Amino acid sequence: xxxxxxxxxxxxxxxxxxxxxxxxxxxxxxxxxxxxxxxxxxxxxxxxxxxxxxxxxxxxxxxxxxxxxxxxxxxxxxxxxxxxxxxxxxxxxxxxxxxxxxxxxxxxxxxxxxxxxxxxxxxxxxxxxxxxxxxxxxxxxxxxxxxxxxxxxxxxxxxxxxxxxxxxxxxxxxxxxxxxxxxxxxxxxxxxxxxxxxxxxxxxxxxxxxxxxxxxxxxxxxxxxxxxxxxxxxxxxxxxxxxxxxxxxxxxxxxxxxxxxxxxxxxxxxxxxxxxxxxxxxxxxxxxxxxxxxxxxxxxxxxxxxxxxxxxxxxxxxxxxxxxxxxxxxxxxxxxxxxxxxxxxxx
Ligand SMILES: NC(=O)c1ccc[n+]([C@@H]2O[C@H](COP(=O)([O-])OP(=O)(O)OC[C@H]3O[C@@H](n4cnc5c(N)ncnc54)[C@H](O)[C@@H]3O)[C@@H](O)[C@H]2O)c1
Numbered sequence: 001x002x003x004x005x006x007x008x009x010x011x012x013x014x015x016x017x018x019x020x021x022x023x024x025x026x027x028x029x030x031x032x033x034x035x036x037x038x039x040x041x042x043x044x045x046x047x048x049x050x051x052x053x054x055x056x057x058x059x060x061x062x063x064x065x066x067x068x069x070x071x072x073x074x075x076x077x078x079x080x081x082x083x084x085x086x087x088x089x090x091x092x093x094x095x096x097x098x099x100x101x102x103x104x105x106x107x108x109x110x111x112x113x114x115x116x117x118x119x120x121x122x123x124x125x126x127x128x129x130x131x132x133x134x135x136x137x138x139x140x141x142x143x144x145x146x147x148x149x150x151x152x153x154x155x156x157x158x159x160x161x162x163x164x165x166x167x168x169x170x171x172x173x174x175x176x177x178x179x180x181x182x183x184x185x186x187x188x189x190x191x192x193x194x195x196x197x198x199x200x201x202x203x204x205x206x207x208x209x210x211x212x213x214x215x216x217x218x219x220x221x222x223x224x225x226x227x228x229x230x231x232x233x234x235x236x237x238x239x240x241x242x243x244x245x246x247x248x249x250x251x252x253x254x255x256x257x258x259x260x261x262x263x264x265x266x267x268x269x270x271x272x273x274x275x276x277x278x279x280x281x282x283x284x285x286x287x288x289x290x291x292x293x294x295x296x297x298x299x300x301x302x303x304x305x306x307x308x309x310x311x312x313x314x315x316x317x318x319x320x321x322x323x324x325x326x327x328x329x330x331x332x333x334x335x336x337x338x339x340x341x342x343x344x345x346x347x
Contacts, residue, residue: 001208004215007130007154009203013048016118016155020049023089028082029055030090032075032102034062037094040163041120045093055091056082060101064242064250067097067136069145075105079113089114089152095121095168096128096250099151100143103134107149117151120160122172122199123251126206127179129154131214131227140243141306142235148219158200167249169196173286174230174251176202178258179209181279182226185324192282225309225328229318230258233340236303237290248290255287256344258320263340264332265319275322280347292345297338304337 008015023029029051033042038059046053058078060071079088090113092102099117106115119129135146161169173195180188187205195202210227217224234250234257241248262279265271301315309316311329315337318328332340 001212003204003207004130004211006150006152007156007207009156009200009207011158013045013118013155013157013159015153016045016052017048019116019153019155020051023051024087025051027087027089028084030058030079030082030084030088031055031093032058032060032090032098032105033093034060034066034095034098036062037098037120041093041118041160044157044159045091045118052091060098062097064097064137064238064247067101069136069138072101072105072136072145075102076109079105079109084109084113086110086113089116091116091118092151093118093120094124095119096124099124099129100133100135100146103132103149103151104136104146107134107147112149115149115151117154119154119156121164122161122169122203123175124172125156125161126172126203127175127210129156130207130210132218137239137242140239141303142239143308144306150218156203161199169199170286171249171251173202174255174258176206177283177286178227178229178254179206181258181320181323182229182318182326183209183212183324188282188323220309222328225316226318226326228309228328229320229326230254230261232304232307232309232315232317233257233260233300235307236300239303240295240300241290246291252287252290255283256290259283259347260340260344261317262320263343264317264336265321265330267336267339268319268330268332270319270321270327270330272322275320278323279320284347289344289347292341295341295345297334297341300341301334301337 132150138144234254238253
């Protein structure tokens with residue numbers, strides 16, 4: 001397994017500096033940040049090159065609530081106001097929210113301007129910045145609008161992680177656990193013990209695993225669907241909670257989704273009891289249980305019914321079979337789904 005060529009992992013960001021030098025002096029360059037990455041990360045890249053100092057900086061509020069059509073159009077307005085052409089570049093400096101929204105805006109402005117990700121959260125470094133999925137949430141549904149638009153380059157540096165809050169670091173771990181569960185038991189064993197002591201290794205390992213799925217199935221027709229393990233239920237929980245006073249992070253929702261979907265896999269006879277116990281134990285060792293007070297099965301099912309993987313009106317799941325192996329295009333009836341939510345709520 002190898003790191004895909006368009007991704008550079010380099011503490012010093014030398015690759016970004018070299019890239020900045022190649023930018024056309026007459027074409028506007030944009031740097032999209034959120035309010036946190038504007039404060040903590042922008043100075044680290046602007047010191048690299050004068051082209052980055054002169055770039056048009058677009059700042060949007062931090063948080064998932066910003067990943068919506070209103071801010072998408074705000075970014076497009078900024079492209080227009082500053083005369084972006086097809087030769088312009090947008091550098092998305094932030095976590096998965098900024099990469100998804102900036103990638104989407106880049107993909108549709110004048111049918112596509114160049115898009116570069118500089119991921120600054122652990123989750124974005126080991127997952128969201130690769131694979132070309134872009135998008136925004138719409139009408140309460142996660143990533144309902146979006147495109148496949150691979151970034152031209154991804155520059156990853158450890159330097160950004162020093163200002164990332166602890167809760168956000170844990171958040172990133174959920175996608176790494178998912179990568180291990182669907183493809184690599186050895187990686188799972190490594191993650192079980194003090195994963196934060198070796199974040200650079202996590203980033204490489206996760207990128208290698210995700211890269212394999214994307215290479216064989218870039219547009220998610222089959223194998224790539226395995227990367228959605230934990231996400232059918234995770235996205236529904238994330239969307240439900242986003243509308244409450246206690247929103248949860250994407251990784252926290254995915255971690256809960258992995259537990260609940262493991263229960264479904266067990267109920268359907270695909271997973272051993274011992275495997276279910278191990279997955280539940282390890283996930284709970286890193287993530288607190290989501291407060292399920294007031295949850296409605298009907299509401300969560302309604303959210304899942306809009307999942308992009310669904311076919312013929314059936315909710316599609318990508319279920320773990322054993323640690324290191326998953327499947328896709330799995331289905332369960334509503335009663336099994338309800339039982340699984342009840343199981344998690346009662347843990
Ligand atoms: N496109 C994909 O393939 C893909 C994959 C997984 C997740 N996602 C999406 O990614 C999003 C989640 O990503 P996320 O967890 O990075 O969320 P995020 O982008 O909201 O970032 C999390 C928080 O960390 C802050 N932050 C980021 N970098 C920082 C730094 N270096 N220092 C201090 N604060 C920093 C942000 O401002 C934000 O408050 C979700 O919208 C999810 O749907 C996309």
